[in-house]
Amino acid sequence: MRQFVVCGHEVPVEPTFSLDDLPGSGGRLDLLCRCVGAGLFTSHGIRDARVHLVVDDQLTVEFDGATARNLNPDERSTAARVRDALESERDAIGHQPAEVSRGVKLYRTGLDATLDRLDGTLVQLHEDGDPATAVEPPTDPVFVLSDHREFTGEEASLLSGRADHRLRLGPRAIHADHTIAVAHNWLDTDGYASY
Amino acid sequence: MRQFVVCGHEVPVEPTFSLDDLPGSGGRLDLLCRCVGAGLFTSHGIRDARVHLVVDDQLTVEFDGATARNLNPDERSTAARVRDALESERDAIGHQPAEVSRGVKLYRTGLDATLDRLDGTLVQLHEDGDPATAVEPPTDPVFVLSDHREFTGEEASLLSGRADHRLRLGPRAIHADHTIAVAHNWLDTDGYASY
Known part of the structure; x- marks a missing residue:
């Protein structure tokens, strides 16, 4: 899921x-x-x-x-x-x-505590992460995003410690809802391999 | 543009x-x-x-x-x-x-008449179109989308006649706003080549 x-x-x-x-x-x-x-x-x-x-x-x-x-x-x-x-x-x-x-x-x-409750592969979106084309989409990804503000220092350090993948979906910072649409597309196409 | x-x-x-x-x-x-x-x-x-x-x-x-x-x-x-x-x-x-x-x-x-006014490469999104990975993103694309309803027969035939490309951005039909986010990402990454 x-x-x-x-x-x-x-x-x-x-x-x-x-x-x-x-x-x-x-x-x-x-x-x-x-x-x-x-x-x-x-x-x-x-x-x-x-x-x-x-x-x-x-x-x-x-x-x-x-x-x-x-x-x-x-x-x-x-x-x-x-x-x-x-x-x-x-x-x-x-x-x-x-x-x-x-x-x-x-x-x-x-x-x-929310992340403690969720099963899956924690994906941190990051401008220095691996490009999406270089990463195999996980089966049960958990993406963590921030609203219009940056993650707080505490959130960012928590994510860095817990993340299984650091991923870059594109070169531009976009709104969280648009990022979710792009992430779904990456998963729907099996990493742009299957249309 | x-x-x-x-x-x-x-x-x-x-x-x-x-x-x-x-x-x-x-x-x-x-x-x-x-x-x-x-x-x-x-x-x-x-x-x-x-x-x-x-x-x-x-x-x-x-x-x-x-x-x-x-x-x-x-x-x-x-x-x-x-x-x-x-x-x-x-x-x-x-x-x-x-x-x-x-x-x-x-x-x-x-x-x-709106399409008459716009300069650029007309891209029709279609489930039988070429996968996005097989198409070079145009410089000045004009994407045409429908709201929650299908294109009318008249609109569909107008687009078929005018479109420069038929494109498939993924295997699932998604909302128009999410499609726009995905299209921007395709263009931002130069067809998933540049992150």
């Missing part, structure tokens, strides 16, 4: 934001919602993939393509799901998540 | 939709707005690229990355620009566009 972990640095832990202002009071939640769409949707279906939104290194909202129902790819409806999840915080106890709706869970975990 | 033409089949020509309901009354304008973002934005900048949204084969809203100001990548603010453009319809006369704001224009043209 393919998984994408996206670190949100400005999304408020308290869901006080307006759905009319995702870039502002939502702390660039618009971008994180596009990451959910890029991670889960194909043209006529939904992938067997998961997207994990890490909010302020404290809470993680998990979207599971295999079990989620009635997800739509637009930012606003996805943001409403995130808001519902953050409102369920008190129902998440220890490492047990709150079940917000089918396929959507809220964990009381930051990046480190 | 890279250009992307996206055919919207359900976006209303009269801008009567609500910014709170882009997938519904907006006729999947959410998707078209994500196409604008995917076409124009990099992580820390804006590309010298243009995105042309063809609305119901009657009107075309052009976003020009080189001259646009204060564009944001979220759906809602982009949709507000599209609404402003559609409201300027009466200012577009013949083939002269209405200047809606810097870098945003409204033309009274459908797909055929």
